[in-house]
Amino acid sequence: MSDHKRGLILDAARVVFERDGLDGASLRAIAAQAGYTPAALYFHFDSKEALYAEVLGQSIAALKTEVDARVGAAATPQARLTAAALGFFDFYAENPRDLDLGFYLFRGGMRPHGLGRERDMALNAALESVLWPIAEAAEALGAELALARLIMADAFAHAVGVLLLLHTKRIRMFGLAPRALMERYVEAEVEKLLASRTANHADAVHANG
Amino acid sequence: MSDHKRGLILDAARVVFERDGLDGASLRAIAAQAGYTPAALYFHFDSKEALYAEVLGQSIAALKTEVDARVGAAATPQARLTAAALGFFDFYAENPRDLDLGFYLFRGGMRPHGLGRERDMALNAALESVLWPIAEAAEALGAELALARLIMADAFAHAVGVLLLLHTKRIRMFGLAPRALMERYVEAEVEKLLASRTANHADAVHANG
Amino acid sequence: MSDHKRGLILDAARVVFERDGLDGASLRAIAAQAGYTPAALYFHFDSKEALYAEVLGQSIAALKTEVDARVGAAATPQARLTAAALGFFDFYAENPRDLDLGFYLFRGGMRPHGLGRERDMALNAALESVLWPIAEAAEALGAELALARLIMADAFAHAVGVLLLLHTKRIRMFGLAPRALMERYVEAEVEKLLASRTANHADAVHANG
Amino acid sequence: MSDHKRGLILDAARVVFERDGLDGASLRAIAAQAGYTPAALYFHFDSKEALYAEVLGQSIAALKTEVDARVGAAATPQARLTAAALGFFDFYAENPRDLDLGFYLFRGGMRPHGLGRERDMALNAALESVLWPIAEAAEALGAELALARLIMADAFAHAVGVLLLLHTKRIRMFGLAPRALMERYVEAEVEKLLASRTANHADAVHANG
DNA sequence: TATGAATGAGTATTCATTCAT
DNA sequence: TATGAATGAATACTCATTCAT
Numbered sequence: 064m065s066d067h068k069r070g071l072i073l074d075a076a077r078v079v080f081e082r083d084g085l086d087g088a089s090l091r092a093i094a095a096q097a098g099y100t101p102a103a104l105y106f107h108f109d110s111k112e113a114l115y116a117e118v119l120g121q122s123i124a125a126l127k128t129e130v131d132a133r134v135g136a137a138a139t140p141q142a143r144l145t146a147a148a149l150g151f152f153d154f155y156a157e158n159p160r161d162l163d164l165g166f167y168l169f170r171g172g173m174r175p176h177g178l179g180r181e182r183d184m185a186l187n188a189a190l191e192s193v194l195w196p197i198a199e200a201a202e203a204l205g206a207e208l209a210l211a212r213l214i215m216a217d218a219f220a221h222a223v224g225v226l227l228l229l230h231t232k233r234i235r236m237f238g239l240a241p242r243a244l245m246e247r248y249v250e251a252e253v254e255k256l257l258a259s260r261t262a263n264h265a266d267a268v269h270a271n272g
Numbered sequence: 273m274s275d276h277k278r279g280l281i282l283d284a285a286r287v288v289f290e291r292d293g294l295d296g297a298s299l300r301a302i303a304a305q306a307g308y309t310p311a312a313l314y315f316h317f318d319s320k321e322a323l324y325a326e327v328l329g330q331s332i333a334a335l336k337t338e339v340d341a342r343v344g345a346a347a348t349p350q351a352r353l354t355a356a357a358l359g360f361f362d363f364y365a366e367n368p369r370d371l372d373l374g375f376y377l378f379r380g381g382m383r384p385h386g387l388g389r390e391r392d393m394a395l396n397a398a399l400e401s402v403l404w405p406i407a408e409a410a411e412a413l414g415a416e417l418a419l420a421r422l423i424m425a426d427a428f429a430h431a432v433g434v435l436l437l438l439h440t441k442r443i444r445m446f447g448l449a450p451r452a453l454m455e456r457y458v459e460a461e462v463e464k465l466l467a468s469r470t471a472n473h474a475d476a477v478h479a480n481g
Numbered sequence: 482m483s484d485h486k487r488g489l490i491l492d493a494a495r496v497v498f499e500r501d502g503l504d505g506a507s508l509r510a511i512a513a514q515a516g517y518t519p520a521a522l523y524f525h526f527d528s529k530e531a532l533y534a535e536v537l538g539q540s541i542a543a544l545k546t547e548v549d550a551r552v553g554a555a556a557t558p559q560a561r562l563t564a565a566a567l568g569f570f571d572f573y574a575e576n577p578r579d580l581d582l583g584f585y586l587f588r589g590g591m592r593p594h595g596l597g598r599e600r601d602m603a604l605n606a607a608l609e610s611v612l613w614p615i616a617e618a619a620e621a622l623g624a625e626l627a628l629a630r631l632i633m634a635d636a637f638a639h640a641v642g643v644l645l646l647l648h649t650k651r652i653r654m655f656g657l658a659p660r661a662l663m664e665r666y667v668e669a670e671v672e673k674l675l676a677s678r679t680a681n682h683a684d685a686v687h688a689n690g
Numbered sequence: 691m692s693d694h695k696r697g698l699i700l701d702a703a704r705v706v707f708e709r710d711g712l713d714g715a716s717l718r719a720i721a722a723q724a725g726y727t728p729a730a731l732y733f734h735f736d737s738k739e740a741l742y743a744e745v746l747g748q749s750i751a752a753l754k755t756e757v758d759a760r761v762g763a764a765a766t767p768q769a770r771l772t773a774a775a776l777g778f779f780d781f782y783a784e785n786p787r788d789l790d791l792g793f794y795l796f797r798g799g800m801r802p803h804g805l806g807r808e809r810d811m812a813l814n815a816a817l818e819s820v821l822w823p824i825a826e827a828a829e830a831l832g833a834e835l836a837l838a839r840l841i842m843a844d845a846f847a848h849a850v851g852v853l854l855l856l857h858t859k860r861i862r863m864f865g866l867a868p869r870a871l872m873e874r875y876v877e878a879e880v881e882k883l884l885a886s887r888t889a890n891h892a893d894a895v896h897a898n899g
Numbered sequence: 900t901a902t903g904a905a906t907g908a909g910t911a912t913t914c915a916t917t918c919a920t
Numbered sequence: 921t922a923t924g925a926a927t928g929a930a931t932a933c934t935c936a937t938t939c940a941t
Contacts, residue, residue, distance in 0.1 A: 065903075086295070090932060102934080103905050111932065216437060217453050224433030228425060233396055244426050251460060277921090299915060311917080312922050320915065486900090504713070508936060520938080521901050529936065605860055612861075634861055635852075635871050642851030646843060662844050669878060692924075717911060729913080730926050738911065 069107050072097045076118050081160045085115070085167040115167075116182045122161045123189045126154045134196045141253045144200035151193065152222045152245045159230055194219055204253075205260040214252060221248045278316050278326075281306045285327050290369050294376045299323075324376070325391045331370045332398045335363050343405045350462045353409035357461075360402065361431045361454045368439055403428055413462075414469040423461060430457045487525050487535075490515045494536050499578045503585045508532075533585070534600045540579045541607045544572050552614045559671045562618035566670075569611065570640045570663045577648055612637055622671075623678040632670060639666045696734050699724045703745050708787045712742070712794040742794075743809045749788045750816045753781045761823045768880045771827035778820065779849045779872045786857055821846055831880075832887040841879060848875045 075097035079088045090111050094101040108114040133146040155162040194215050201211035222245060227233075229241040284306035288297045299320050303310040317323040339359040346355040364371040403424050410420035431454060438450035493515035497506045508529050512519040526532040548568040555561040573580040612633050619629035640663060647659040702724035706715045717738050721728040735741040760773040782789040821842050828838035849872060855861055856868040 068904085089930075091930085100906055101932080102907080105933070106904060213448055213453065213456075216448060217434075217457070220433030220437050220453060221430050221457075222433070223436055224429030224431070225426075227432055228429050233399065239422055239425060244422065244429060247422075248426070248430075251464070255460070274921095298913080300913090309923050310915080311924080314916075315921060483900095507934080509934090518902050519936080520903080523937075524900060609861065631866055631871065631874075634855060634866060635875070637861055638851030638855050638871060639848050639875075640851070641854055642847030642849070643844075645850055646847050657840055657843060662840065662847060665840075666844070666848075669882070673878070695925085716909080718909085727927055728911080729928080732912075733925060 065107070072099070072104060072107055072114070073118055073121070076114055077160070080115075080118065080164065085163060090114075112179065112182075116186070119164050119167075119186060120189070122158075122164050123186065123193065125158075126151070126161065127189065127193045129154050130193050130196070140200040140203035141257070144197055144204070144253060144256075145249050147194065147196040147200065148218045148222065148249045149242075149245060151219070152226065152242070155222075155226050156229060156242065162226055162230055201256060204256040205263060206256060214256075218249070218252065221245065274316070281308070281313060281316055281323070282327055282330065285323055286369075289327065289373070294324075294372055322391075325395070328373050328376075328395060329398065331367075331373050332395065332402065335360070335370070336398065336402045338363050339402050339405070349409040349412035350466070353406055353413070353462060353465075354458050356403065356405040356409065357427045357431065357458045358451075358454060360428070361435065361451070364431075364435050365438060365451065371435055371439055410465060413465040414472060415465060423465075427458070427461065430454065483525070490517070490522060490525055490532070491536055491539065494532055495578075498536065498582070503533075503581055531600075534604070537582050537585075537604065538607065540576075540582050541604065541611065544569070544579070545607065545611045547572050548611050548614070558618040558621035559675070562615055562622070562671060562674075563667050565612065565614040565618065566636045566640065566667045567660075567663060569637070570644065570660070573640075573644050574647060574660065580644055580648055619674060622674040623681060624674060632674075636667070636670065639663065692734070699726070699731060699734055699741070700745055700748070703741055704787070707742075707745065707791065712790060717741075739806065739809075743813070746791050746794075746813060747816070749785075749791050750813065750820070752785075753778070753788065754816065754820045756781050757820050757823070767827045767830035768884070771824055771831070771880060771883075772876050774821065774823040774827065775845045775849065775876045776869075776872060778846070779853065779869070782849075782853050783856060783869065789853055789857060828883060831883040832890060833883060841883075845876070845879065848872065 072093070076088070076093045079093045079096050083089075083092060090101050090104060093114070094104050097104070104114065108117070130147055130150040133150040134143050137143040137146040155165070197218050198208075198211040198215040201214045202208060206214065225241050225244045225248075228244075281302070285297070285302045288302045288305050292298075292301060299310050299313060302323070303313050306313075313323070317326070339356055342355040342359040343352050346352040364374070406427050407417075407420040407424040410423045411417060415423065434450050434453045434457075437453075490511070494506070494511045497511045497514050501507075501510060508519050508522060511532070512522050515522075522532070526535070548565055551564040551568040552561050555564040573583075615636050616626075616629040616633040619632045620626060624632065643659050643662050643666075646662075699720070703715070703720045706720045706723050710716075710719060717728050717731060720741070721731050724731070731741065735744070757774055757777040760777040761770050764770040764773040782792070824845050825835075825838040825842040828841045829835060833841065852868050852871050852875075855871075
């Protein structure tokens with residue numbers, strides 16, 4: 064019962080966040096969309112921030128589901144790295160509103176309040192857990208832990224940058240498919256790792272020979 | 273006369289944007305900082321957005337000055353590519369408020385908006401002109417025009433992504449220096465171009481031989 | 482059963498009134514303190530005001546208990562007058578929240594209001610019954626009924642004024658002990674009564690002699 | 691011009707404070723009464739508290755004017771003491787709304803926020819300056835400074851207590867004129883002072899003789 | 900006897916903007 | 921060229937109360 068209503072309100076919130084942007088979304092508007100009085104929302108959510116945090120949390124959960132599914136279906140480490148990085152990219156490319164949702168946090172990050180320390184850390188942890196398969200795969204391909212983490216962060220950065228490009232059309236793309244940029248980036252990373260492994264192997268053989 | 277006063281107001285706006293953040297900056301505050309009444313600003317600027325657009329325009333001009341200087345001092349194409357990409361990155365890494373200024377545009381759904389079609393196109397053009405040296409250098413290194421543009425867009429994307437990481441601290445960096453990520457990316461691009469040129473050259477020699 | 486629960490709610494109300502002040506005390510908070518839902522309180526009390534009236538009634542009952550005990554232990558009329566006046570003063574000096582409770586009635590223009598005519602008259606009657614010993618003692622000391630009543634009202638007024646001073650610290654007290662003010666006042670009244678009795682007696686002797 | 695409008699708003703505020711009580715008076719209501727939008731008031735006053743503080747300040751200024759006039763017209767110390775104490779009493783007896791205004795502060799005093807430290811101290815100082823003639827007269831009548839101050843505080847307390855009685859009708863007055871209570875109190879104080887002076891004089895004569 | 904859910908009216912304050920002067 | 925005065929819409933959030941269950 065109550066969960067059902069919460070769900071309806073969350074749906075309404077998503078609609079309004081999409082329509083008015085995150086800054087423009089007022090409690091009044093969300094309540095109106097949900098067919099409620101503003102005061103009624105406070106029965107289900109403690110604050111506007113709590114409501115937003117829940118919407119965002121669901122978004123990240125959906126992202127994780129998608130990425131994990133792709134990674135689970137991949138056989139080799141290089142396939143897993145590719146699956147995680149492109150899975151992340153594809154999710155947001157196909158769900159631009161979830162991207163907006165996520166970017167709001169980064170803005171919040173720019174001014175330092177966020178959603179309150181606890182919520183903020185939980186969301187960060189969720190986001191990192193989505194990206195971990197990239198680091199794991201890199202390690203499986205022979206990278207040191209430090210390098211593996213660097214690769215994870217770098218892939219995240221590249222994905223986010225390309226998504227921004229795609230999303231805002233601020234740079235003319237000259238007909239480039241944005242996904243091609245991401246694929247090219249991932250391929251290059253994988254190749255570097257494989258080459259490095261080969262080199263190390265050769266070294267080892269040489270040393271032992 | 274009028275230009276001088278416009279300048280004073282723009283300076284005041286920058287001060288307030290830095291002090292209060294972009295969301296927190298009100299016309300009242302900017303006017304007060306400039307020693308004017310809010311109403312007086314409307315004699316010089318059509319709206320708050322127009323004021324913001326002009327501040328942003330100046331920011332991009334400053335970016336261009338810095339990047340062009342670095343590129344001009346570079347001797348080889350690969351040095352120019354590196355200078356342009358890292359110059360872009362460094363400018364925003366060192367001037368985070370200018371980064372805020374830029375990201376602000378992506379708000380409210382992150383679509384180009386709010387500033388009106390004309391202003392928006394002018395800003396886009398200015399931004400592209402900053403990044404063109406990357407494409408030019410890539411061409412000088414033997415890339416087709418299409419690839420050169422792709423490399424330009426990709427470098428932009430990577431820089432933006434890493435800056436976001438740096439700026440928001442939302443992903444734990446494990447002590448990584450963000451600039452290292454950008455350097456690593458640029459080096460890899462340059463190497464790919466050089467390798468490609470060598471290969472092409474070898475092909476050509478082979479074909480001719 | 483029902484009375485027991487009423488009692489629990491009234492206890493909770495007292496706790497919340499003390500913790501949050503009278504203005505800050507909301508029905509929600511009282512209900513939460515009592516372990517109930519706000520709506521549940523309406524089964525036991527007609528309104529927030531009714532709840533307040535009952536808490537106030539209990540407060541006055543406690544006052545009466547204390548004053549009556551002191552008066553009962555006093556042997557002479559002058560001791561009874563002193564006991565009643567200082568008992569009244571001490572009760573509120575030691576229980577400032579009860580004083581708040583009483584003053585709250587005077588709010589909103591300080592006219593008897595808000596609680597309805599009936600409740601108001603009952604509270605007034607209860608308050609008067611606390612103070613009656615003063616008038617009785619004055620009569621026992623020879624005062625006419627009219628004067629006795631005047632002395633009662635005057636003592637009430639003085640006590641309330643000093644309590645206000647004590648409670649709000651709005652007038653610098655220069656290290657004065659507030660109770661000293663009240664004691665001084667009561668002593669003077671008693672002396673006036675005794676002097677008056679002596680004079681009357683002398684007159685009577687003279688008239689008869 | 692501006693002062694005139696401020697005056698109109700202050701008048702409106704007084705009307706609303708009277709009509710709705712001080713707690714019940716909202717900015718909306720004051721604005722409506724003044725024929726303005728709520729936002730317009732913020733052009734003239736910084737906050738609701740500032741508005742109230744000004745209304746109250748004017749009230750205390752009027753009180754001071756009245757009391758000082760009476761004191762100035764009095765020839766002897768005992769006449770000045772009486773003039774100050776009864777002047778204070780009469781002002782509030784005749785202007786019950788000013789009494790409400792003043793009591794609000796005491797309530798604020800009960801919960802410790804008041805009007806902010808500065809405003810609060812200024813108002814306290816103004817109030818004390820009204821009452822100082824009482825202490826001065828007492829000293830002129832031979833009281834030590836400590837006693838003179840005690841008499842001042844005590845007279846204030848008595849006046850306030852009787853005014854409360856008068857104002858709230860919470861104690862049946864049995865046809866008593868409240869002013870009679872105050873007069874009786876003041877007369878007794880004056881007599882005590884005179885008696886004390888006589889006694890001291892006699893002592894002095896005796897000591898010297 | 901109690902609850903979960905909802906309401907409508909209310910709060911002070913801020914905002915970008917306008918307009919007569 | 922600039923101001924003082926004003927507006928209308930907006931903000932998140934709280935309150936006592938009601939009512940179907």
